[in-house]
Amino acid sequence: MAEAFREFQYPSAPLAVYPEEAINGHRAFIARRRALRPSEEYRTLTDAEWEEFLGQLERRKVALGDCGRAYGTSCQPEHRCVRCPVLRVDPAQRLRLEEIRSNLRERVAEAEREGWLGEAEGLRVSLAATENELSQLDYRRHRATTINLGIPTFREIAGRIS
Numbered sequence: 001m002a003e004a005f006r007e008f009q010y011p012s013a014p015l016a017v018y019p020e021e022a023i024n025g026h027r028a029f030i031a032r033r034r035a036l037r038p039s040e041e042y043r044t045l046t047d048a049e050w051e052e053f054l055g056q057l058e059r060r061k062v063a064l065g066d067c068g069r070a071y072g073t074s075c076q077p078e079h080r081c082v083r084c085p086v087l088r089v090d091p092a093q094r095l096r097l098e099e100i101r102s103n104l105r106e107r108v109a110e111a112e113r114e115g116w117l118g119e120a121e122g123l124r125v126s127l128a129a130t131e132n133e134l135s136q137l138d139y140r141r142h143r144a145t146t147i148n149l150g151i152p153t154f155r156e157i158a159g160r161i162s
């Protein structure tokens, strides 16, 4: 039976070929599941809906990069993008982010000086989030510029020995 599921297998690139019954069974399952969904979900979109969808994608563009919130959802953090986990910072906005960090540092110092402890606490959270975003940018840049020196990994060495 196992052979029926694996007609071809090459040492470097294993390939599984499934029997026709398995494929047909899977397709029938998908058709049954679709039949259970409201037919409204499978109708053709109107032009207005399509425009609305495209507009939503355009509204994902924010000053610091791209907003990754799900389609049709509103902005829960009320546009505090720098503290938002779904923000994807555009590397071209690094200077803007550095300005935000410097501004936040000044505002934290002012709030502490003036005794606005609640304000200082919120600003420190924003400052930590900004520093985190800058570190993420550094990490992404480092990964993009990593050069392979051809040094074998432990896994490759262990594979040769065994």
Ligand code: SF4
Pocket (backbone or CB within 6 Å): 062, 066, 067, 068, 069, 074, 075, 076, 077, 078, 079, 080, 081, 082, 084, 085, 086, 087, 088
């Ligand atoms: S706060 Fe978050 S969800 Fe709202 S616009 Fe900014 S990145 Fe998007």
